[in-house]
Amino acid sequence: MEGNYTVLNRLTNGIFKENPIFKLALSMCPAVAVTNNIRNGVLLGLAVLFVQVASNCTVSLLRRVIHERIRIPAYIIIIATWVSVIDMVLAAYVPAVYKEVALYVKLIVVFAIIISRLEVFACRNKLWPSFWDGVGMGVGFLFALVMVGFVRELLGSGTVWGYEIVPFRPFFFWSLPPAGFFAIGLLMALFIWVEKKFEAWQQKRKEVRP
Amino acid sequence: MREFLKIALNLFLISLASAAILGLVFMQTEKARKRNERTRMEQAMLTYVTPTPGAPAPAGVAFRSIHRYLVEGADGPVRSAIGYVLPAQTGPVVLLLTPEGALEKVAPITGDHDLEDEAERDRAVAQALGGKVRLTYTDSYAVAVKDGQRLASFIRGRTQGFKTWVHMLVALSPDNTVRGLDILEQEEDPGLGGDIGYEYFRNQFMGRTLEALEKLKVVKLPLPRDYRMCLERSRWPKLDVGADEIERMCQTHRDDDIYAITGATISSTRVTAGVKKLVHAFVTRMRAIDAVAAREGIALTF
Numbered sequence: 001m002e003g004n005y006t007v008l009n010r011l012t013n014g015i016f017k018e019n020p021i022f023k024l025a026l027s028m029c030p031a032v033a034v035t036n037n038i039r040n041g042v043l044l045g046l047a048v049l050f051v052q053v054a055s056n057c058t059v060s061l062l063r064r065v066i067h068e069r070i071r072i073p074a075y076i077i078i079i080a081t082w083v084s085v086i087d088m089v090l091a092a093y094v095p096a097v098y099k100e101v102a103l104y105v106k107l108i109v110v111f112a113i114i115i116s117r118l119e120v121f122a123c124r125n126k127l128w129p130s131f132w133d134g135v136g137m138g139v140g141f142l143f144a145l146v147m148v149g150f151v152r153e154l155l156g157s158g159t160v161w162g163y164e165i166v167p168f169r170p171f172f173f174w175s176l177p178p179a180g181f182f183a184i185g186l187l188m189a190l191f192i193w194v195e196k197k198f199e200a201w202q203q204k205r206k207e208v209r210p
Numbered sequence: 211m212r213e214f215l216k217i218a219l220n221l222f223l224i225s226l227a228s229a230a231i232l233g234l235v236f237m238q239t240e241k242a243r244k245r246n247e248r249t250r251m252e253q254a255m256l257t258y259v260t261p262t263p264g265a266p267a268p269a270g271v272a273f274r275s276i277h278r279y280l281v282e283g284a285d286g287p288v289r290s291a292i293g294y295v296l297p298a299q300t301g302p303v304v305l306l307l308t309p310e311g312a313l314e315k316v317a318p319i320t321g322d323h324d325l326e327d328e329a330e331r332d333r334a335v336a337q338a339l340g341g342k343v344r345l346t347y348t349d350s351y352a353v354a355v356k357d358g359q360r361l362a363s364f365i366r367g368r369t370q371g372f373k374t375w376v377h378m379l380v381a382l383s384p385d386n387t388v389r390g391l392d393i394l395e396q397e398e399d400p401g402l403g404g405d406i407g408y409e410y411f412r413n414q415f416m417g418r419t420l421e422a423l424e425k426l427k428v429v430k431l432p433l434p435r436d437y438r439m440c441l442e443r444s445r446w447p448k449l450d451v452g453a454d455e456i457e458r459m460c461q462t463h464r465d466d467d468i469y470a471i472t473g474a475t476i477s478s479t480r481v482t483a484g485v486k487k488l489v490h491a492f493v494t495r496m497r498a499i500d501a502v503a504a505r506e507g508i509a510l511t512f
Contacts, residue, residue, distance in 0.1 A: 067220040074224050081228040085235050092239035095246040 005129040014136020020113040021144035021184065022191040027113040031145060032180030034104060038161050041149030042142065043097075044104040047086065049138030051108050052117060054082045056134035059122040066123070075118045076109070083109050113141060148183050248326060251366075251379075258381030258389045259354045259361050263416070264443065271361060274353045274512040275326065278495065279335060280346040281306060291315075293345070294499060295325060295335060299509040304338045311498040313506055315339075351492060353512040360384045360512060365492045369484025371396060372403045372477040380415075380485055386493050388418045391485060403477030411478070413441040414468050415485055420493060423486055427467045428479045437463040 020026050027048075034040040058078050059066070066074045087105050090098040108114070117137050122130040153159055156175030158166040173179050252273060259267040279293040291306045291314045298318075302325060306314035319325075323334040332345055352364040365380040377395040382388060393407040405411055410433060418426060433441075439449060440460040449456070470478035503510050 062224075065220075066224070067217050070217050070221050073221060077224055077228050081231055084232055088232075088235050088239045088243070092242035092246065095250065 005125070005132070007132050010129060010132035011136040011139070014133065014138070014140040015143055016140075016195065018137075019140045019144055019191070020137055021141065021148070022188045024113070024116070025188075026116055027111045027141070028184065030104065030107055030111065031148060031184060032177060035145055035148040035152055035180060035183070036156060036175045036177075037153040037159075038146055038149040039100075040104070041145030043101045045138070045142030045145045047101060047105050048108055048111065048114070048141050049135070050086060051079065051082050051111075052114050052138040052141075053131060053134035055079050055114055055118055056122040056130040057127060058082070059118045060125060060127045060130035063123045071119070071123065072115070075115050078118075079114055080109050113137060144187075147187055148180070151187065152179060152183050244327070254379060254392055254394075255352060255354065255362075255364050255381065258364070261383065261389075263381075263390050268356060268361075271354050271356050274355055276351040276353065276499075276512075277325070277331060277347065278349045278351075280348060281339065282344040282346075283342060293335065293339070294495075295319070295331065296499070297511045299511055302334075303508070304335055305499065305502065305508070306339070307498060307502060311501065313502050316506070316508060349491075351496075355512045362389060363492070363496070365488045366394075367484070367488040369480055369487070371398050371406075371480055372474065373397055373399070376406065376477075376481060376484065378481070378484065378488075380488055380492075382489065382492070386420045386489070388415045388423065388485070388489065391415045393481075398474070398477050403471065403474040405471045405474065406477050406481050409443060410438050410441045411471055411481075413443060414466075417464065420489070422465070423489055426482065426486065428470050428475070428482050429467045430470050430475060432472075433469040434463065437466065437469075 018024055021028070021031050030044060034044050055075070055078050059075060083105060087102070090101065090105065117133060121133045125133070150160065152174045154165060155171050156169065156173070156179070158164065158169050174183065255273060256267045256271070257264050259271055274297045277295040279295070281291045281293040283289065291308055294305045294307070296303055296305055300318065302319040304317045304319060306317070308314050317338040319334050319338045321334070323330050325331045325334065328347065332347065335345055336343060350366050352366070354361040354363070362384070363382045365382070366377075367380070368375045368377045370376070374397050375395075376393060376398070379392040379394055380388065381390040381392075391412040393412060396404070396407060398404045398406060436459040439445075439451070440456055440463065446456060468478065468482050502508070
């Protein structure tokens with residue numbers, strides 16, 4: 001089962017080919033809920049990145065220990081452990097950041113993207129590829145949240161990372177939760193369109209210079 | 211059966227390892243977390259030490275804590291009393307008062323205890339009272355002092371909100387006028403009752419004297435625009451309105467009742483009732499403590 005994975009392959013897979021939001025459409029609830037500004041998106045994205053990498057590594061190391069039939073509960077325990085660890089560490093050592101992210105950090109336990117990566121990848125691969133898979137997926141998630149947050153914050157409040165870009169609120173609708181679906185849907189379409197164009201261009205290049 | 215045992219053991223071991231990790235991390239971080247919380251609290255209190263909220267606090271302000279307990283079975287089989295943990299000049303003491311406010315007993319707390327830590331304080335109080343008592347912790351107050359002068363007092367209390375408890379910090383000036391209200395923790399609906407944490411609601415309590423507070427009501431009327439400008443103090447620097455203009459807006463509405471949050475009348479009335487109750491209880495209790503301390507010659511450090 002253990003394939004040949006390179007670092008670059010894992011990173012591009014997470015960010016483009018299997019982007020958690022735009023391609024796999026996993027963990028959409030938090031993506032819709034917290035992305036009315038970039039800042040929230042970045043904070044949640046970073047927390048997910050950490051938990052994804054840590055859980056991937058743990059599961060990859062323990063893949064021969066965890067019994068096949070209880071792997072899902074075992075994964076949940078592992079994810080919950082890491083989430084609680086970062087929750088406590090942030091609360092103790094960086095209270096200023098914790099005040100902002102406390103709500104989202106606790107939510108990560110139930111993120112579909114994390115457990116799906118454990119089930120699909122980490123439980124069948126060695127530590128190193130699993131680590132990079134976690135990084136790729138985490139960065140992909142972060143990237144998607146930043147994109148959605150950027151669009152919604154700019155259109156909804158006329159600001160980017162809290163800095164005023166236009167002195168009014170162009171479309172307040174974009175700040176409301178339902179707009180999250182629209183933003184994600186439209187960006188998803190754009191993302192896939194760009195990717196298709198890129199693939200076609202690559203194909204053409206190959207034909208010209210075989 | 212063997213398979214069954216294997217699975218159970220496997221899951222048990224994973225849980226055990228996870229619990230061990232969590233326990234270790236908790237032991238490592240808990241002290242720091244509590245310290246952070248205390249600093250956060252003191253910073254919140256510092257903003258209300260001066261008569262104008264938010265003005266830089268003078269140097270050398272110290273906070274003295276008062277903790278209140280219900281004590282059952284002190285000095286006898288069924289004798290109930292109210293116990294106050296107070297800082298006296300000779301060290302911390304437990305002051306036992308009867309419900310009517312008469313002195314029952316003064317017991318010094320000996321030994322080195324961190325009285326801000328709840329579990330440790332409970333032990334210290336029980337020890338000071340001779341062990342065989344049942345303690346129920348009720349409230350904590352804090353008094354900001356500088357050179358023996360009271361600058362402000364603080365009530366940390368809670369009240370029932372629309373959904374669950376609303377924890378708040380009420381700051382009072384030495385003459386028991388409300389200086390400010392901070393909402394520490396709440397789980398009201400975001401966008402509705404959740405607005406109790408916003409300046410336009412909580413700052414409506416600023417400057418209410420004890421007498422005004424007793425008569426304070428909640429009205430279901432739209433918040434006047436100029437009053438809102440006066441209440442949202444953090445936006446003042448952004449407004450192109452002069453300080454005297456803001457002062458005038460605040461003066462116009464100084465005696466208005468509390469404007470309920472639109473769509474959250476219950477949250478608004480409950481918080482208002484909670485502030486009234488907390489302040490009333492605080493004032494009554496402090497009067498009792500001060501009277502007893504003066505009568506019995508107990509030198510308190512606040």
